[in-house]
Amino acid sequence: MEMSATRPQRAKRNAKQDAAYYCSLGKDKEGFEAKYIDSFKGRGVFSCRPFEKGDFLFEYRGEVITKKEQENRERIYHNALKVFMFDFQFNGQQLCVDAAREDGSLGRLVNDDEVNPNSKIKVTRVDGRPHLCLFAIKDIGSGEEITYNYGNSDWPWRSKVVI
Ligand SMILES: C[S@@+](CC[C@H](N)C(=O)[O-])C[C@H]1O[C@@H](n2cnc3c(N)ncnc32)[C@H](O)[C@@H]1O
Structure with missing residues (x-):
């Protein structure tokens, strides 16, 4: 019998399995870098x-807290930190991921794009717990900034007019 020169390939994980894998590890996938953009936007994440x-x-990682705890923290947080609070519904409960702590993760550095975002955050259950996972909503080329729509709010940068 002729032996095959190639080893059998491990089945590729689908996107949901990939999310579960990285969420359980608590690590970001390779293939991205955080970079300083400018003094207006600060840093961003690029493919x-x-x-x-x-x-x-990758995941928008942080501490999962209740609505009540979110309100407590928002009373003491400066505005620049409040923007790292991401609230969401899970199992009929209002929860929040607080990503205010600089922990080196990528999710907290993704900027807002109201008009033409290339990713979206989906609440994903992993081992019974909620995780905020970013999925590509279009093909993304190498070197593109990763963005998602932060949602309807009066985000101050949206009203800035560039002259
Ligand atoms: C969750 S952080 C994103 C990472 C941030 N750029 C940084 O360097 O830490 C949200 C902050 O990023 C900035 N930001 C996000 N999207 C922006 C945009 N489209 N234009 C300008 N600034 C933006 C705002 O200062 C906002 O408060």
Whole structure:
């Protein structure tokens, strides 16, 4: 019998399995870098290779807290920290991921794009717990900034007119 020269390939994880894998590890996937953009936007996250529509990118990591705890923290947080609070519904409960702590993760550095975002955050259950996962909503080329729509709010940067 002729032996195959190639080893059997491990089945590729689908996007949901990929999300579960990285969420359980508590690590970001390779293929992205955080970079300083300018004094207006601050830092942002950029792809270092292409990604396909539907791919899991990385998690918006932080501490999952209740609405009550969110309100407590918002009373003491400066505005620059409040923007790292991401509130969401899970199992009929209002929860929040507080990503105010600089922990080196990518999710907290993704900027807002109201008009043409290339990713979206989906609440994803992993081992019974909620995780905020970014998935590509279009094909993403190498070197593109990763963005999502922060949602309807009077975000101050949206009203800035560039002259
Ligand atoms: C969750 S942080 C994103 C990471 C941030 N750029 C940084 O360097 O830490 C949200 C902050 O980023 C900035 N930001 C996000 N999207 C922006 C945009 N489209 N234009 C300008 N600033 C933006 C605002 O200062 C906002 O308070």
